[in-house]
Amino acid sequence: MQVIIRNTMVEASVWAARYIADKINAKAAVSDKPFVIGLCTGSTPIETYAELIRLVKAGKVSFKNVISFNMDEYVGLPVEHPESYHSFMHKYLFDHIDEPAANIHILDGNAPDLAAECAAYEKAIEAAGGFDLFLGGVGEDGHIAFNEPFSSLQSRTRVITLTRETREVNSRFFDGDLEKVPAQALSVGVATVMGAKEVVVLAFGSKKARAIKDAVEGPISHYCTLSALQNHPAGIIACDEPAVGELKVNSYRYFKATE
Numbered sequence: 001m002q003v004i005i006r007n008t009m010v011e012a013s014v015w016a017a018r019y020i021a022d023k024i025n026a027k028a029a030v031s032d033k034p035f036v037i038g039l040c041t042g043s044t045p046i047e048t049y050a051e052l053i054r055l056v057k058a059g060k061v062s063f064k065n066v067i068s069f070n071m072d073e074y075v076g077l078p079v080e081h082p083e084s085y086h087s088f089m090h091k092y093l094f095d096h097i098d099e100p101a102a103n104i105h106i107l108d109g110n111a112p113d114l115a116a117e118c119a120a121y122e123k124a125i126e127a128a129g130g131f132d133l134f135l136g137g138v139g140e141d142g143h144i145a146f147n148e149p150f151s152s153l154q155s156r157t158r159v160i161t162l163t164r165e166t167r168e169v170n171s172r173f174f175d176g177d178l179e180k181v182p183a184q185a186l187s188v189g190v191a192t193v194m195g196a197k198e199v200v201v202l203a204f205g206s207k208k209a210r211a212i213k214d215a216v217e218g219p220i221s222h223y224c225t226l227s228a229l230q231n232h233p234a235g236i237i238a239c240d241e242p243a244v245g246e247l248k249v250n251s252y253r254y255f256k257a258t259e
């Protein structure tokens with residue numbers, strides 16, 4: 001695992017966006033096959049998406065041959081709801097880049113058969129050739145996608161019941177009202193994310209410091225599902241300084257020195 005540390009959230013986001021653009025360009029230089037990327041939502045990736053939009057507009061990267069799969073979506077929230085992850089992705093990324101609409105995949109939290117929707121999503125990822133790169137965030141409790149504590153590290157896309165803590169944290173997007181936050185979500189599994197050739201996770205702010213400590217220095221455990229990244233051959237966590245505030249001094253120095 002590599003931990004990239006930048007002074008600020010913006011600097012770390014710019015680093016991540018350029019890293020992703022370089023990977024898209026590197027594949028395009030040697031192959032006609034699409035670049036398959038996993039994408040996340042939340043407040044964390046917004047600056048990374050803004051920088052990717054700038055890079056597309058400047059002609060430095062194109063999403064014409066990119067296929068994306070979002071990691072999660074609430075169950076039962078109308079697609080047009082401003083807090084649906086469909087709305088989020090269009091607002092912060094898809095409406096501003098050149099990715100063909102047919103290449104965009106987001107789980108349908110209103111599907112009549114949610115289990116079938118999840119199974120079809122896994123098949124579609126496989127049919128696309130699997131992920132070249134998965135971009136993720138992390139919850140305050142260390143969850144990756146919506147893989148709450150005690151999710152199997154072998155899990156695949158499925159229906160998840162959200163913890164009260166996650167609903168509380170996300171209630172800031174729902175007028176501060178926990179009851180308005182859907183109780184369930186569809187989410188790719190830990191194994192779905194870890195199946196990517198590369199995983200880049202963003203973490204910003206002191207609220208993520210405990211999750212980063214657990215994921216980086218703790219044991220691999222279903223208690224902190226991001227810790228599964230320790231077993232990944234190409235895992236990166238890109239942080240600002242506050243997010244690494246609980247790492248041991250020696251860990252911090254190691255990651256700063258080895259970048």
Ligand code: GLP
Pocket residue numbers: 040041042043044045071072136137138139140144145146166
């Ligand atoms: C939600 C999402 C996660 C995201 C997390 C952190 O639980 N399902 O994918 O990583 O929130 O959100 P934020 O970036 O707003 O801190």
